[in-house]
Amino acid sequence: RKEVEQDPGPFNVPEGATVAFNCTYSNSASQSFFWYRQDCRKEPKLLMSVYSSGNEDGRFTAQLNRASQYISLLIRDSKLSDSATYLCVVNTRNTGFQKLVFGTGTRLLVSP
């Protein structure tokens, strides 16, 4: 079983739609959680951290459910520029070293 699992997609949505991605993680000792965005053939960039209380940044809302070990990302009013791959990332501690574990990513395609 992968440490971090995501539906690879692609999710095809029209502009203005609301879309949600989920991610599950297997290590219950995981400490912090993130969503990164990666454009085609580019490097990943931090989109937002995910807090236990849930957090919102404009059209983006992230939530964490520790009991069920899943993380979600909701994008409202999708824009063409939201088309990208969204990586779920989990920070775990391994023998004193804090390690980021990356999911394979969920691809989003927003069409006119």
Add this chain to the structure above:
Amino acid sequence: DGGITQSPKYLFRKEGQNVTLSCEQNLNHDAMYWYRQDPGQGLRLIYYSQIVNDFQKGDIAEGYSVSREKKESFPLTVTSAQKNPTAFYLCASRVRGQPNEQFFGPGTRLTVL
């Protein structure tokens, strides 16, 4: 401007040749990382360094080597022992002790012919 640079952006090599990928950062970050990304797979950790003159193997270190002689630089050598070297290589850095954001360089796409 502060950031991470990787060079070259594209690299072609013949099978059996060693190749060194450059990674430089001027963010004054202590920790640096090398990942590889293959289609349909998440980023996988090759090597990391938390401080100058110290580095540790990640999950897929076989066939790779690194050095960390300067805080700003963390070059990765892909040796002929690496069986499937064609991939997208990403270097990252962060402030040591901060578990949060890693900043990535633009990556080097290595193709072995």
